[in-house]
Amino acid sequence: MSGRVHVVGLGNVGTFIAHSLASRQSPPPITLLLHNPQVLADFRRKKYALAMNHNGMDDVKGGFDVEVRSDSQWHKVDTRDVKEKARGEHADDEEYLFGDRTDDEDIDCLIVCTRANHAEKTLKTLSHRLTSDSTICLVQGGMGVIDKLNESVFPDPNNRPHYVESVFSHFLQRQYHFHIAHRSPGTLTLCPTVTDRTPLIEAEKDPHWAPSTKHLLRLLTLTPQLVATVASPATLLQLQLEKLVVNCIIGPLTAINDCKNGELLYIFSATRLMRLLLFEISGVICSLPELQGVPGIESRFSPERLRRLVTHTMSKTADNTSAMLQNIRDHKSTEIEFFNGWIVRRGEELGLKCVLNYMIKHLVHTRLSVAVRRNESAVPLDLENIIVTGDSEVDD
Numbered sequence: 001m002s003g004r005v006h007v008v009g010l011g012n013v014g015t016f017i018a019h020s021l022a023s024r025q026s027p028p029p030i031t032l033l034l035h036n037p038q039v040l041a042d043f044r045r046k047k048y049a050l051a052m053n054h055n056g057m058d059d060v061k062g063g064f065d066v067e068v069r070s071d072s073q074w075h076k077v078d079t080r081d082v083k084e085k086a087r088g089e090h091a092d093d094e095e096y097l098f099g100d101r102t103d104d105e106d107i108d109c110l111i112v113c114t115r116a117n118h119a120e121k122t123l124k125t126l127s128h129r130l131t132s133d134s135t136i137c138l139v140q141g142g143m144g145v146i147d148k149l150n151e152s153v154f155p156d157p158n159n160r161p162h163y164v165e166s167v168f169s170h171f172l173q174r175q176y177h178f179h180i181a182h183r184s185p186g187t188l189t190l191c192p193t194v195t196d197r198t199p200l201i202e203a204e205k206d207p208h209w210a211p212s213t214k215h216l217l218r219l220l221t222l223t224p225q226l227v228a229t230v231a232s233p234a235t236l237l238q239l240q241l242e243k244l245v246v247n248c249i250i251g252p253l254t255a256i257n258d259c260k261n262g263e264l265l266y267i268f269s270a271t272r273l274m275r276l277l278l279f280e281i282s283g284v285i286c287s288l289p290e291l292q293g294v295p296g297i298e299s300r301f302s303p304e305r306l307r308r309l310v311t312h313t314m315s316k317t318a319d320n321t322s323a324m325l326q327n328i329r330d331h332k333s334t335e336i337e338f339f340n341g342w343i344v345r346r347g348e349e350l351g352l353k354c355v356l357n358y359m360i361k362h363l364v365h366t367r368l369s370v371a372v373r374r375n376e377s378a379v380p381l382d383l384e385n386i387i388v389t390g391d392s393e394v395d396d
Helices: 012-022 037-045 079-085 094-098 116-124 145-152 211-221 233-257 268-287 303-316 323-329 340-349 355-377
Strands: 005-008 030-034 050-054 057-061 065-070 073-077 109-112 135-138 162-168 171-176 179-184 188-192 228-230
Touching: 005 012, 012 030, 012 050, 012 057, 012 171, 012 179, 030 037, 037 065, 109 116, 109 211, 116 145, 135 211, 162 211, 162 233, 188 211, 188 233, 211 228, 233 268, 233 303, 233 323, 233 340, 233 355, 268 303, 268 340, 268 355, 323 355, 340 355
Parallel strands: 005 030, 005 109, 030 065, 050 179, 109 135, 135 162, 188 228
Antiparallel strands: 050 057, 065 073, 162 188, 171 179
């Protein structure tokens, strides 16, 4: 095992994790996977470095290896060569950026920081490099991602990589591309995945972890900035479900109403809808077979406690725009199928009809479809050549 860590998805979370690993006293070899040449060009302009602002000070880390996806292949980038070529006339030519250096080497440890709805597409491009000895760490907010991956990307259990699930709670804000601000410290809670839906009390007794899983967990938990810990399967699932509940309420309601998180706090109709959604969500969570036998589930996931959890998060992030609303404004797909959609699917398995969550899911889909169609039917304007009244036209 090489000990190399690959990171895909360089949003706020991916940038923070890669930067934190590079900040170790003895950092591991880190490869950043960029999904297209344009992102590579942006990264080149940043001198192949990631920056994090903490307490008003920028901390810049470099030394990363880079691979880029182009023409259905992953290409290894020689950053030293590119820095020289960037000064020449072919600086933006893909051939000069990465040439023919394709990379099909096996990946031992992969950290996936893409959104839940992009994980399947991303891992399909890397599946030939992942073996039964590999470990994938998923750092996402939705539920049901692993089920989707097992169904469409890794259908053969004998060749399936190991998974590590996580809950990430650091508060980050994007400054620029590859530059974030660490606003509030949090934690990264990790746990190797239970492969079947057995009661988690029994799953905690399984001590068998793959070498790559042990290496990745040791690496993350010994990285100070991450504040990472390894939890039991039951503990991690409860943390995931609490985060899911918040996402099931704040994301869809802000996306449908086109508002900031805090604007929902003092609207009577919004609080009524929130309560009804939480009653459905609470019923599904408390009925999950995975949680049977875990003490305190009914009180921890009661509708009233979930309401307090959601309103506290809304108040804390009152001036923020949710990721789901931002996706709709950008005409991009959302994670709704991994939020309310997961509640609906698990409810159907348990014989519970979650009609309100089903409605909310389709309202978000409708909102996105309307936004996309409006954008497609818009008349393009050439803003650079508009002549304002009183201006004289300049002949070329």
